[in-house]
Amino acid sequence: MDLNERKLKILQAIIHDFVTTAEPVGSRTLSKKYDLGVSPATIRNEMSDLEEMGYLTHPHTSAGRVPSQQAYRLYVNDLMNKYELPEEEKARIAEELYSNVRELDKTVEYAAKLLSNITNLTSFAMTPKQDQDVLRFINLLPVDERTIVLMIVSESGKVSNMALKLKNGYDEDSLALMSKNMTYTFKGKTISEALTLDIIDTVHSDVAAMNELRQSVMPSFMKTLEDMLNVNLYMDGLTNIFNIPEYNDIDRAKMFMELINKKEDFTKHLIQRDDGLLITIGTENNDESMADCSMITATYHVDGRLVGKLGVIGPTRMKYSEISSVIEFLTDNLSNAYQITGGDDDDD
Amino acid sequence: MDLNERKLKILQAIIHDFVTTAEPVGSRTLSKKYDLGVSPATIRNEMSDLEEMGYLTHPHTSAGRVPSQQAYRLYVNDLMNKYELPEEEKARIAEELYSNVRELDKTVEYAAKLLSNITNLTSFAMTPKQDQDVLRFINLLPVDERTIVLMIVSESGKVSNMALKLKNGYDEDSLALMSKNMTYTFKGKTISEALTLDIIDTVHSDVAAMNELRQSVMPSFMKTLEDMLNVNLYMDGLTNIFNIPEYNDIDRAKMFMELINKKEDFTKHLIQRDDGLLITIGTENNDESMADCSMITATYHVDGRLVGKLGVIGPTRMKYSEISSVIEFLTDNLSNAYQITGGDDDDD
DNA sequence: TGTTAGCACTCAATAAAAGAGAGTGCTAAC
DNA sequence: GTTAGCACTCTCTTTTATTGAGTGCTAACA
16 A cells, blocks of 8 residues: 555645644535545545554544644645745735844744744744854953952943952952953854863962952853853743634643743753754654654854754644745844844843 | 621632632532531522622522622722741752852743742733843943944843944954943943933034944944844743643633733833732733733842732632632742842843 | 445534432521 | 422433545446
8 A cells, every 4th residue: 555646635734624624524514625536535545544554543432533743744835835924914014023123032022923923832932042152352451449340341332340349458460460361262163162261270370369250250250251151932822822723721731831831841852953944843842741742943044153943833633834934034134134143232 | 788707708609619620610510629617508598699799690590609800809809818938948949049040031030930830820020120130331342453342331231232233343452442332421320321311412522533423333332222122022821721620622722822921011001010919800900801811910129129010810710819829929938049149240 | 436426324513301409598496 | 497308400331323525446438
């Protein structure tokens, strides 16, 4: 028994119908709605074969057929024809996105909002991993007798800082020297690289005051670098799942919410995902609580180096083709937006 | 007909029972569970009176009685006896909170987490309004030919900054002079005050270069000040509502989630609330979507000046007494934690 | 040999009916 | 003023029928 042309056609029709209606598809419905050229009885036979091959399942004997995870995988790999967003839709999205370009974080947040509005699913967008961001400038600033501010500026324009209270005072010359030394040492290094450098030996000095200063500053410096590595995860459309028949059950809705609300776990999961457009279906997510969800994610690039991610999560029954296009379109635009304006602004 | 001793006793018993069981309370149950010294029939008569007076309602004829909003208000005002947290519980909470004191934002976030864990409700905690924070230090730093960083340090130790790309270059002397002028002008002013000062006339100079610099810097300065006013709202225990019988209905759960997810609106609502321990019940929330919710909030103080808020939201049927104590205890501890360590650290 | 009409059978979903149980409200007696 | 007794109400649960979508099998057909 092999997957001949007709079987594929029927399978595709079933998937299409189920994705739109969320109801198991029967042979009669299928023959009426789709021009398959054969009778319901024939379709029934083919469906029976498809079920045996693992592409369809049966909620119960007298119900129609439902595509299996295997069917969706086949569909995504081979059957799905690339969906091209209508030009006006593209224009609308781009317009909305560009007119909201301010700070990267805000734009990323807005992209997530747009995505959930368009797809009616739960969306998420992750700010870029900053590990490849390069340090440009480090400065220690006097504020008052005991207080100094450590400031780090990166090539992407991000500024991070931390106020420090010193046990003893400091003298301004040491501070300036220390700033110079640090900039000299770390400038041009990525944040990851900077973090691997041995703290003690990075900035040499024979002056006792300098040594003391160094011991106060370096731990904060390292901590600030680590903070710079943190990514933000924005989510939107969380309540969309309540409109999806699959989640009309309070327990499933709860499970979904709990999954989504563990932001840290979810972020880790996201970071580990492969880059590019990636569709994972059901158990492919390698996570029990996502066993009946699918995720579509794609990556965007800022500055040609920093990589962020964006995508949706929803029931396995989703419009893979349309949604993939939207996501790809959004990531392309996000990348472009930040190639044009560059990292020329940022905030705290 | 007046609210005599016995009526109050019965009402209190009904409230207690309903709050714990979530089931309408009948006269028989009441006489069995609580030592009221009268028969169910008498209780029935009193209940009938209480209903007439507006303290009880009837889901339907053959159901028990349910406290009305008016009853909860009476309870909260007059009947509720102050609940004292057990010492061990206090110790445990304090221990958990103090051992997690790092940055203010993190601590506030953690307080929300603790609160939802203890109460099994949805909790929220707002970082302090910074409008009374006083500016301490303003600096403009050269980064490269076209880039400078504007940095603002406040008395509470918060550092904010923004990278600026200038159309034309700048000269370092102007930069230093401008920094000095700005610090001179704004130092000691609260953020609110600084925002009301006329931008153009604040920093005078006759030098043309300075004027140009000022025109580039001032808008960013104002924007950064505005950003400093933003508060963060942390929420926790969002999925707790799924365990509450009142929200076992998918539509109500959805409404609640939508309410909670409009963070900006919710924050506004919070800011407008009175300070101190405040309990609002049902329609007292002045918000249709909260008409069957109650909120308990309290304020904490950082540095004796900055005021943040923290609280819970849940069904009107909640343990007002216990929850109020927990919230008060948390706000006290939060205030204390930041009187001791002071605002000596902060981050971006 | 593949296709199709026909038909019995299955099973969820809906509706209708019956029964149980909790609780009230009224009356009359204490 | 308090209470026992009892009829009545109304939800909730269980049971029973009914409907209808859909399958799977068989036998006939091209």
